[in-house]
Amino acid sequence: MSRIELAHINKHYGSNHVLKDINLTIEDGDFMTLLGPSGCGKTTTLRVIAGLERPESGRLLIDGEEKINSETAFYSEPSERNLNLVFQSYALWPHLTVFENVAFGLKIKKLNSMAITKHVTHALERMHIGELAKRYPNELSGGQQQRVAIARAIAYSPQLLLLDEPLSNLDAKLRMDMRVELKRLHQELGTTIVYVTHDQVEALTMSTKIAVFSKGCITQLATPKELYMNPVNLVNADFIGNPRINFIEAMGKKIKDGIRIACSLGDYEFDREAFTDEIPVEKDFACIIGIRPEQITIAEAQGETLIPAIVDTNQFAGSETLITVKIGEESLMIKEIGMERYRVGQTVYLEIKPERCNVYAKASGQLIKCAGQ
Numbered sequence: 020m021s022r023i024e025l026a027h028i029n030k031h032y033g034s035n036h037v038l039k040d041i042n043l044t045i046e047d048g049d050f051m052t053l054l055g056p057s058g059c060g061k062t063t064t065l066r067v068i069a070g071l072e073r074p075e076s077g078r079l080l081i082d083g084e085e086k087i088n089s090e091t092a093f094y095s096e097p098s099e100r101n102l103n104l105v106f107q108s109y110a111l112w113p114h115l116t117v118f119e120n121v122a123f124g125l126k127i128k129k130l131n132s133m134a135i136t137k138h139v140t141h142a143l144e145r146m147h148i149g150e151l152a153k154r155y156p157n158e159l160s161g162g163q164q165q166r167v168a169i170a171r172a173i174a175y176s177p178q179l180l181l182l183d184e185p186l187s188n189l190d191a192k193l194r195m196d197m198r199v200e201l202k203r204l205h206q207e208l209g210t211t212i213v214y215v216t217h218d219q220v221e222a223l224t225m226s227t228k229i230a231v232f233s234k235g236c237i238t239q240l241a242t243p244k245e246l247y248m249n250p251v252n253l254v255n256a257d258f259i260g261n262p263r264i265n266f267i268e269a270m271g272k273k274i275k276d277g278i279r280i281a282c283s284l285g286d287y288e289f290d291r292e293a294f295t296d297e298i299p300v301e302k303d304f305a306c307i308i309g310i311r312p313e314q315i316t317i318a319e320a321q322g323e324t325l326i327p328a329i330v331d332t333n334q335f336a337g338s339e340t341l342i343t344v345k346i347g348e349e350s351l352m353i354k355e356i357g358m359e360r361y362r363v364g365q366t367v368y369l370e371i372k373p374e375r376c377n378v379y380a381k382a383s384g385q386l387i388k389c390a391g392q
């Protein structure tokens with residue numbers, strides 16, 4: 020069992036307030052990813068959990084046991100937290116072989132040699148580096164060393180695994196393989212994993228929950244699907260999704276049971292109603308519509324609710340095609356599965372369904388209507 024509770028954690032480096040009242044509960048068995056751009060406080064949060072940083076205020080509990088209490092100035096040592104850590108810099112013992120590096124922690128736990136061989140072999144195989152067992156770290160590439168570091172952390176079915184950008188040195192294919200392995204490990208062992216990354220694909224593909232960091236704060240805690248579908252503000256909407264979400268400026272009006280959104284798209288007057296519950300805004304307001312590239316559909320024939328647009332570029336991307344279209348001054352990105360179907364300069368007709376749109380208040384940047392409503 021491993022449940023982690025962070026409450027009101029604040030941390031400064033000099034005058035730099037890097038963690039601003041962090042509150043986060045990581046449930047037993049969660050694969051919790053701390054996601055955000057560089058410098059937003061992800062690693063510092065992980066280091067606080069590990070006991071490598073002391074926050075000035077706040078509490079940390081692991082399995083209900085107090086590990087930090089700033090009020091009583093209590094900070095338990097990293098060795099008392101029963102953690103397995105993998106950092107971006109993997110710190111392998113240079114004088115030990117790969118096998119010995121992975122076996123190191125198991126020897127300290129006093130496992131017999133047969134059990135050690137079994138666990139080490141299995142961990143190396145999981146990381147696809149079984150053939151490297153007899154090599155020394157200086158005979159390995161950065162990516163291979165990184166996988167040895169993960170093998171070392173997972174060798175003894177850990178209950179809690181803290182991983183800081185553990186796949187950063189791997190090429191695209193290996194990273195994908197390792198994502199599958201980590202996800203499988205999580206499913207098989209039910210290990211609680213706290214995973215730091217700025218890579219949204221890693222976050223979306225592996226996590227059960229994602230905490231989005233921005234400038235030392237958590238701005239959203241959600242499942243990958245919730246986060247992708249309904250980012251709570253414009254910053255998160257822009258950060259999640261590749262290709263990026265489209266934003267269209269519009270005017271919003273509060274109506275009975277929902278919202279009316281209107282804007283000019285070239286010569287077309289876009290004016291739609293959407294149903295939603297509470298709208299926390301005044302009657303009329305400036306807003307931004309957010310619509311994902313795969314949520315816009317293209318037709319070749321005209322229709323009353325379809326918006327005329329001109330194909331500007333086509334990007335063939337294997338299984339899908341990315342199309343940019345121009346509507347007057349507006350440029351939109353659309354994603355279609357399959358080969359390119361339209362030529363540059365061709366007039367096409369777009370369908371934008373209001374129920375597929377997120378609507379954000381322009382002034383605050385906050386979500387006021389979710390897609391799916």
Ligand SMILES: Nc1ncnc2c1ncn2[C@@H]1O[C@H](COP(=O)(O)OP(=O)(O)OP(=O)(O)O)[C@@H](O)[C@H]1O
Nearest residue numbers: 032035037055056057058059060061062063064217
């Ligand atoms: N030991 C330190 N001394 C001073 N400032 C630090 C120290 N460690 C981190 N910082 C600063 O704290 C802030 C948060 O850093 P942190 O490493 O937590 O960010 P991050 O989100 O993990 O970024 P990255 O993805 O680049 O690793 C940054 O502004 C960073 O420069």
